[in-house]
Amino acid sequence: MSRAASTPETESSDGPLLAVEGLQKHFDRADGFLDKLVGEGGKIRAVDGVDFSLDRGETLAVVGESGCGKSTLGRTVLNLDTPTGGTVRFAGDEISDLSGKDLKQYRRRAQMVFQDPLASLNPRKTVGEILTAPMEVHGIGDSKADRRERAKELLERVGLKPGHYDRYPRQFSGGQQQRVGIARALAVEPDLIVADEPVSALDVSVQAQILQLLEDLQEEYDLALLFISHDLSVVRQVADRVAVMYLGELVETAPVDTLFAEPSHPYTESLLSAVPRIDPEHRTDRIVLEGTVPSPADPPSGCRFHTRCPKVIPPEDSSADQSAFRAAFSFRNRILSEDLDVEAIRTRLDSEGRATDEAAVADYVVETMLEADPDSLPGEAADAVREAADAIASENHDLAERVVREAFPSPCEREVPDDTRVGEQHVASCHRIGDGD
């Protein structure tokens, strides 16, 4: 395929194709349907200060659990969502400054491939119409016949047949539909493709073919690929570098092999521990994280991962070992975040035929909220757990909160970690990095 609408000649070839700095996308909570009903205010910090760059011909994968902000990041980079803060530079130009012809040019040069190909293809249009319409909008092809010819070439290039030109999306399998989605993105000769979970709706056997296709096309057209996925096994196959996202922030970015061999951030370690590994050298026990991802409307203070981090740092004077401190710290977080209803606890104890006095309620709080034997904690920590449980039993929640805050502090909840350079193109933000741990 010829590159009719190629890179403008005036464009500098220095620097990355895409440079993202301090990018933020906050949604008003009232944007959400449910929140509209309940009328809550506040902001959802979906993307909250993200930095990365992407070169021509490079694939950067963004990984993280559902809801961590990956799709919003992709949409904001493409200017489909307007950033709340920070900058996105494409070929040196800040995209929020673009308008008219320049914005149209950006819309051509930066394309998206979606997770659900069928939902993203107009069911009333033929594949030919789907491919030629964007060409027409962006002035690609000299005539209708030329565009038709280009569309047929594209179909062949993505592994379909020119004869598929007059078919409708529904007449294809999922994998074929995704090929059409990729062909549509390529139709306008882009420099950057944001692929948002492009294979997660497909069967595993088809996934491999689509990933191979993306790789081949990337090489052929020197495309920059921002590949969004929750699946690290998929990421391993396609990425040059990987950015790990947690609650709107990137916590670690590294070349793919480095990330898999020497992850620096405890969150990355936990994600990797869930990936099946054949290689015995790198096989690790599964790290199961505490609780669920906190709400991006109210992210934890300091390091956002501290509420779930298996390596949360004890205070300097703590004599607890790591697992005892993690258990005490989780107890603290539960006391702080859960609305404990003493009457409900009494009803529960009663139904189990147990005593329901304050001491029994306090015992129950310890049993259910502390994931360790209290005797395994150092004396002062065990005392604090008991004191907090007693305070809950006497319905003095303020005292319970004060006790756990004072007894189980951590630098991780107080201070935001800096981005630390760990190696070549390898950056991570964790208080443990640089502490010799």
Ligand SMILES: Nc1ncnc2c1ncn2[C@@H]1O[C@H](COP(=O)(O)OP(=O)(O)OP(=O)(O)O)[C@@H](O)[C@H]1O
């Ligand atoms: N238009 C919107 N209005 C309000 N909140 C939104 C909007 N879009 C996304 N969010 C919220 O922003 C956060 C990040 O969502 P996003 O879809 O970017 O995450 P994700 O990592 O791509 O997750 P998934 O893999 O499940 O799609 C979520 O809490 C989501 O509910």
